[in-house]
Amino acid sequence: MIEGRITKGIGGFYYVETSGGLYECKARGIFRKDKITPLVGDMVEIEVVDEKEKKGVIEAIRDRKNELIRPSIANVDMAVIVFAAKSPDPNLSLIDRFIVLAEREFLDIVICINKIDADEEKDYMKIKSIYESCGYKVVLTSTKKRIGIEELRDQMSGNVVVLAGPSGVGKSSLLNTIDQRLELKTGEISEKLGRGKHTTRHAELMDFGDGTMIADTPGFSSLSLNHIDEKELKEYFVEFEDYTDECRFHSDCIHENEPSCAVKNAVDDGKLFKERYDSYIQLLNEIRNNNRRSRR
Ligand code: GDP
Ligand code: ZN
Known part of the structure; x- marks a missing residue:
């Protein structure tokens, strides 16, 4: 039995990253009976059935630390909430909404203000001090000028991360700059949200090395707070x-x-x-x- 993490699920197969490589796995029938569906992000035990073909069977799912609904990912450690210093202009109420949703899932929160090259007045410094006063780490970045990229990478290191934030703020540009091998088309993450389309995309975790895994779909696709009690x-x-x-x-x-x-x-x-x-x-x-x- 070896341990690993599900990074992708497609058509009944789960792809499990282990210290011995990636295995294509089926889930044991017992999960269906217990009405448990393995999720991307799950830590699992697999029985290898074919080492050469890298095929296995998921035998056990470890207890989840948490479970995001949209995107559907288990065991998320951190939300990086991305905003732009300019175009689109930051909307504090929207940032706070993302924070509420992330706090509710007990995620570590890092706030990333991108496109700092586009704001010569440095108005973003006020926003930085607001969120630092709440105890959040605030990272200032520019993918254009390659500022803050290492710092953002360090913050995410070793964590399972969802990037959250409105479209157009530079989420895919940031991921590309952090890891050139990815070559995500700019704008792709937002397209994957599938607005108006009814294809539900399954979330996937991308491996950035050092135990850093980042979800390829933005966190909190639904920003509704209606499930939250007003006293809460x-x-x-x-x-x-x-x-x-x-x-x-x-x-x-x-x-x-x-x-x-x-x-x-x-x-x-x-x-x-x-x-x-x-x-x-x-x-x-x-x-x-x-x-x-x-x-x-
Ligand atoms: P996403 O929708 O959040 O994934 O945003 P994208 O990565 O698709 O970027 C949206 C637009 O912002 C693109 O035209 C990028 O070239 C631009 N952009 C991204 N990062 C920066 C930056 O640091 N500075 C400036 N000026 N523009 C940026
Ligand atoms: Zn009071």
């Missing part, structure tokens, strides 16, 4: 945590209209960024309005 949202704005204990209603406070709310006071005192607080309130209202609509 505040947990994903991690910088609020330092203040929650001082709120009069402690952990019950949603930091909106409650009296003696330490989070609101910290915003007023400039200890927390207003941009983040405003976007929290905006997302809170969005979740609430949606819940109301669905109750009707």
Whole structure:
């Protein structure tokens, strides 16, 4: 029995990367009975049935650390949330939405601001300080000028990573610059999202060496927060945590209209960024309005 990770699944076959190479595997029938489907990203035990042809059978699936729905990948460690300094201009509310979804899956979060060559005013420095104040690593990159590429690579090293972020910000350009062998067509990742098409593409993990695996489809294709409870949202704005204990209603406070709310006071005192607080309130209202609509 040898151990490996599923990197791809096509037509009932699973491709398992092991220290002894890549094996094409079938899943044991027992999984069907137990209603378990192997997922890309799964750590599995395989029985080799033909060493020369590199064929095997998946005998066991290890417990999953987590499971993303779109893309459908197990055991993801990290989300790299990619935005552009310019064209398209950064949208903080959208960044926060990606962060909420990534926090909810317990992913490590790295924020990458790409195309810094296109913003001579360096407006992105404000964004950098906002997210660093929340405790996130922020990497500034330019694929055009080859800035920050090594740093981004180091951040991802040894992790299973999904790149997230709107289309056009340079996700495929970044992957190409990190690993020239890939030669992804620029714009390809976004096309793979298959907007308007009904072909569901299966996710695949690309091996970048040193144990770094990156999903070839962007994380969080659906950005809806409707599955999140309005009382739960505040947990994903991690910088609020330092203040929650001082709120009069402690952990019950949603930091909106409650009296003696330490989070609101910290915003007023400039200890927390207003941009983040405003976007929290905006997302809170969005979740609430949606819940109301669905109750009707
Ligand atoms: P994706 O949709 O996120 O995968 O974005 P792409 O990699 O397809 O890039 C979208 C556009 O942005 C392309 O025209 C790229 O040439 C351009 N682009 C990517 N990186 C940079 C960069 O660092 N600076 C500038 N100025 N343009 C970039
Ligand atoms: Zn509060």
